[in-house]
Amino acid sequence: MTVFAERIEAGKIGIQQAGNKVRLLGWVQRRRDHGGLIFVDLRDRSGLVQVVFDPEMPGNGFALAERLRSEFVVSIYGTVRTRPEGTVNKNLATGAIEVAAETLEILNGALTPPFYILDNVDVDETVRLKHRYLDLRRPEMQNVFQTRHRVTQIMRNYLDSKGFWEIETPMLQKSSPEGARDFLVPSRIHPGEFYALPQSPQIFKQILMVSGMEKYFQIARCFRDEDLRADRQPEFTQLDIEMSFVEIADILPIMEEMLAKIFEETIGQTIARPLLCLTYREAMERFGSDKPDTRFGMELVDVADLVAGSSFKVFTDTLANGGRVKGICAPGCAGMPRRELDDLVKYVNTYGAKGLAYIVLGAEGIKSPIAKFFSEEQMDLLIKRLGGQSGDILFFVADKPQVVADALGHLRLELAQRLGLIPEGQFNLLWVTEFPLLEYDETEKRYVAMHHMFTAPMDEDLPLLATEPLQVRAKAYDIVLNGMELGGGSVRIHRREVQEQMFSLIGLTKEEAVDKFGYLLDAFEYGTPPHGGLAFGLDRLIMLLTNRENIRDVIAFPKTQSASCLLSHAPSAVSDKQLKELHIRTNNPS
RNA sequence: GGAGCCGUGGUGUAGUGGCCUAACAUGCCUGCCUGUCACGCAGGAGAUCGCGAGUUCGACUCUCGUCGGCUCCGCCA
Numbered sequence A: 001m002t003v004f005a006e007r008i009e010a011g012k013i014g015i016q017q018a019g020n021k022v023r024l025l026g027w028v029q030r031r032r033d034h035g036g037l038i039f040v041d042l043r044d045r046s047g048l049v050q051v052v053f054d055p056e057m058p059g060n061g062f063a064l065a066e067r068l069r070s071e072f073v074v075s076i077y078g079t080v081r082t083r084p085e086g087t088v089n090k091n092l093a094t095g096a097i098e099v100a101a102e103t104l105e106i107l108n109g110a111l112t113p114p115f116y117i118l119d120n121v122d123v124d125e126t127v128r129l130k131h132r133y134l135d136l137r138r139p140e141m142q143n144v145f146q147t148r149h150r151v152t153q154i155m156r157n158y159l160d161s162k163g164f165w166e167i168e169t170p171m172l173q174k175s176s177p178e179g180a181r182d183f184l185v186p187s188r189i190h191p192g193e194f195y196a197l198p199q200s201p202q203i204f205k206q207i208l209m210v211s212g213m214e215k216y217f218q219i220a221r222c223f224r225d226e227d228l229r230a231d232r233q234p235e236f237t238q239l240d241i242e243m244s245f246v247e248i249a250d251i252l253p254i255m256e257e258m259l260a261k262i263f264e265e266t267i268g269q270t271i272a273r274p275l276l277c278l279t280y281r282e283a284m285e286r287f288g289s290d291k292p293d294t295r296f297g298m299e300l301v302d303v304a305d306l307v308a309g310s311s312f313k314v315f316t317d318t319l320a321n322g323g324r325v326k327g328i329c330a331p332g333c334a335g336m337p338r339r340e341l342d343d344l345v346k347y348v349n350t351y352g353a354k355g356l357a358y359i360v361l362g363a364e365g366i367k368s369p370i371a372k373f374f375s376e377e378q379m380d381l382l383i384k385r386l387g388g389q390s391g392d393i394l395f396f397v398a399d400k401p402q403v404v405a406d407a408l409g410h411l412r413l414e415l416a417q418r419l420g421l422i423p424e425g426q427f428n429l430l431w432v433t434e435f436p437l438l439e440y441d442e443t444e445k446r447y448v449a450m451h452h453m454f455t456a457p458m459d460e461d462l463p464l465l466a467t468e469p470l471q472v473r474a475k476a477y478d479i480v481l482n483g484m485e486l487g488g489g490s491v492r493i494h495r496r497e498v499q500e501q502m503f504s505l506i507g508l509t510k511e512e513a514v515d516k517f518g519y520l521l522d523a524f525e526y527g528t529p530p531h532g533g534l535a536f537g538l539d540r541l542i543m544l545l546t547n548r549e550n551i552r553d554v555i556a557f558p559k560t561q562s563a564s565c566l567l568s569h570a571p572s573a574v575s576d577k578q579l580k581e582l583h584i585r586t587n588n589p590s
Numbered sequence B: 001g002g003a004g005c006c007g008u009g010g011u012g013u014a015g016u017g018g019c020c021u022a023a024c025a026u027g028c029c030u031g032c033c034u035g036u037c038a039c040g041c042a043g044g045a046g047a048u049c050g051c052g053a054g055u056u057c058g059a060c061u062c063u064c065g066u067c068g069g070c071u072c073c074g075c076c077a
Helices: A061-066 A125-130 A139-161 A202-210 A248-267 A280-287 A313-320 A338-349 A376-386 A401-419 A496-505 A510-524 A538-545 A576-581
Strands: A021-033 A038-044 A047-053 A073-082 A097-108 A184-186 A194-196 A215-223 A235-244 A276-279 A324-330 A357-362 A365-367 A393-399 A429-433 A438-441 A446-449 A476-481 A484-491 A531-537
Touching: A021 A047, A021 A097, A038 A061, A038 A073, A047 A061, A061 A097, A139 A215, A139 A235, A139 A248, A139 A538, A202 A215, A202 A235, A202 A510, A202 A531, A235 A248, A235 A484, A235 A538, A248 A429, A248 A476, A248 A484, A248 A531, A248 A538, A276 A280, A280 A401, A280 A429, A313 A324, A313 A393, A324 A376, A324 A401, A338 A401, A357 A376, A376 A393, A393 A401, A476 A531, A484 A538, A496 A510, A531 A538
Parallel strands: A047 A097, A276 A429
Antiparallel strands: A021 A038, A021 A073, A038 A047, A073 A097, A184 A194, A215 A235, A235 A531, A324 A393, A357 A365, A357 A393, A429 A476, A438 A446, A476 A484, A484 A531
């Protein structure tokens, strides 16, 4: 009876179709039964249209329509007509017309859904995830995935136009010692041995450069067995890119052009190019973060010279021990209740700061627990340095440099959020460059690569590698959007001896290096072009573009914070037979 | 590994020692209704208050544990 091919999309019917016969296929959004007349809102992914069932309609259509319920799947044949005078619905894209049903076929019934198939439903996320197929029917979720599709299409088209080839790399890889915890996959054929799911296609894409592919990209699934966050899932997607014969200056403009296209063609946002470029040092100094949100001010200000002469031992001792003292000015906060101030102290505690000093610039003068340690002149200079006005509060943290940056950097974001200082609809894209190549890991008592161990040092810093490794800057860059790290990359090491030096700096013995990365080192000896690239977090990009607050909303079937899938109930126990084949014996605590 | 918040009919919430034989809204079911679009009106069904211990004469309510969810620190680019 139903000819699927003659279908028309519900949301696209307009006055111009009036008089046409149409075939609608979709879901019952809602039925309004007036006894003698039944209205049904028919939904497909294009939108809604109102269908009218009249008792006079041919056949048993009206009786069938009385049986319709939410989410029944139906086929409706009927005539488009303009709505009678006064019944036009301006809130509906198709509100000027309706479809007068002539035949109705119920293709499938449906249980009553646990929640409305509507935008902005107020329902627990657990319920949404359990019934994800229903959640994904909601228009706002469909929009997210349409945008996601568009973005990857733009990426593919753009990169293709620039000569990039899309090449797949293995999902079953060799486990590597650095970086995140690997997801391991047991081997049936090799008892006791394991593959690792890729944390990223890093090594293979570099080998593709050795292979002469010159320009590669991949929309690659990556896996990291670490704890989850609002913007972190154990499996996520990267746009992974690598190019041969490039330096930083060649890479960044191409990426900027691609991002500009994406913003333009998805949300109509123009991105001014070239993008702002901050060095790591400047980002840390001004914003206390290597992914600064530059949509608002409240920058961090060094006050070491002004407090060095005070009698406040917390500040002076910190400075004497090589620490730093910095402050920020929170505008209009002078009326903040004591409880909220105490909360802020606790807030900075979580980032390792032992305390949070403050100076309230009230209407009746200065109030501060630390005022007594400063002369009037010192106090004036402090206020002036931070640009404090009457009605503001000045906050200070004194600690190790990293703690000061971390605590004040986060306090800055927290305050801006509370004070509503972050402008909506603004997209601040910028590069952060000149990252340190290495940092010192206190718990492991060794250097670790800040980006990853294949990142090249800056040429002018190369001599420092042997003498002051922590001073060496890397040819690495991150792209930051509204305080979120969107992607990052580097120019890579392409010579075996530099790579070996890097391995030894991070504490890998020659044997370990050969065991773990010998294949890469070997490849490097067969004519490796200079190369570099980067990877974008696709999920995070989509989050920003669709204005979503967590990554689960832009992944069709995400995991919960405890890394389970509420829909499919993964992970789950497996049979003894499966384990036996894999040569695995479990050690269940139960 | 740690901190905080949450868990009451299908859904969202109220109730915070006895007034609860658990309330409201919505959804669901039945009937009526020819211009609704969050249709309306009338009636009805639906919850051992996540689970388990404990305190108490008495626990949805307090305590402890446990399970699940969320946010964050550590971890992770």
